[in-house]
Amino acid sequence: MEESFEKPPVETATKAEIDAGEIKFVEECSRCHVLGPSSTPDLRKLNAGLHAAFKDIVLKGVLAPAGMERFDDILSEKDVDNVHAYLIDQSWVAYREQEAAAGHASAAAAHAEAATAHK
Numbered sequence: 001m002e003e004s005f006e007k008p009p010v011e012t013a014t015k016a017e018i019d020a021g022e023i024k025f026v027e028e029c030s031r032c033h034v035l036g037p038s039s040t041p042d043l044r045k046l047n048a049g050l051h052a053a054f055k056d057i058v059l060k061g062v063l064a065p066a067g068m069e070r071f072d073d074i075l076s077e078k079d080v081d082n083v084h085a086y087l088i089d090q091s092w093v094a095y096r097e098q099e100a101a102a103g104h105a106s107a108a109a110a111h112a113e114a115a116t117a118h119k
């Protein structure tokens, strides 16, 4: 099974910032990162440390030796904040789907139990 989603950070960005971030993500990041299983990290699954280091990774290239380019020649700090906001938003979508699915599974199990109890 795919590794599960941790609860993402609180969302503070506006819809406009998230939308702007999606455009930059598609333009600059999606050729290497997909939101799903692939050979590069799924950016909806960043842990707290990676969230904190996000700007340094993207702008300063702290992971450049591992193949993660730096983007300070293409993206402004604001662009990177927007991309980060878009990814946090997508993390919440995935996290909520996961939690809803888990809720369904336990509800279904409870139904099955209730059904057998009545027999």
Ligand code: HEC
Binding pocket: 025, 028, 029, 030, 031, 032, 033, 040, 041, 042, 043, 045, 046, 050, 054, 057, 058, 063, 066, 067, 068, 069, 071, 083
């Ligand atoms: C040329 C391919 C490439 C592009 C383009 C690219 N990345 Fe990456 N990125 C990578 C690779 C490879 C890694 C894994 C590096 C490692 O193993 O530490 C990575 C890792 C990361 C990480 C750390 C994730 C983790 O779980 O360790 C972040 C954050 C990240 N990229 C953000 C971005 C953003 C934002 C963009 C667009 C602005 C972007 N990347 C564009 C290749 C790319």
